[in-house]
Amino acid sequence: MIIQFNTDKTINGNERDQSxxxxxxxxxxxxxxxxxxxxxxxxxxxxxxxxxxxxxxxLLEARIEGKQPVAVSCQANTIELAVSGAVDKLTALLETTIGRMQNH
Structure with a gap:
């Protein structure tokens, strides 16, 4: 799984934060x-x-094999909370999506 990291001009995307x-x-x-x-x-x-x-x-966009990409977003007071919230939302979405794929 490849993770591509993007920030806008107002957020510091240094190597430590990216990691x-x-x-x-x-x-x-x-x-x-x-x-x-x-x-x-x-x-x-x-x-x-x-x-x-x-x-x-x-905003997290996941590319799933054989499916259209899915995306979720989360807004919060800090970057850490926004990333954590988006990961939680994406986990729930993937659980549903992959569960449907396995049932068919």
């Missing part, structure tokens, strides 16, 4: 890695430099 979030995503989705070819992660600050509630956004 931390990539590991967080990989650990959260390890039960589904045999079905996933690639994960695209997009981190953004919806308000730019201004402060605001739930302005950090994480």
């Amino acid at each position: 931390y979030f990539t590991t967080m995503i990989a650990e959260g989705l390890k039960n589904y890695e045999s079905h996933i070819t690639r994960i695209e992660s997009h981190l953004s600050d919806e308000n730019g430099k201004k402060d605001g509630q739930k302005d950090m956004r994480c």
Whole structure:
């Protein structure tokens, strides 16, 4: 499973953060890695430099073998919470999607 990491211009995408979030995503989705070819992660600050509630956004797009890509997003007060929330949402979506594939 390949994890592609993208940030907007307001979020620092340094190597340490990229490694931390990539590991967080990989650990959260390890039960589904045999079905996933690639994960695209997009981190953004919806308000730019201004402060605001739930302005950090994480969009995760999963490419599943033989299926259309699926995507989820989560907005939270911090990047860590946004990534964690998006991983939780994607896990639930993959459980449903892969479960349906196995039942057919």
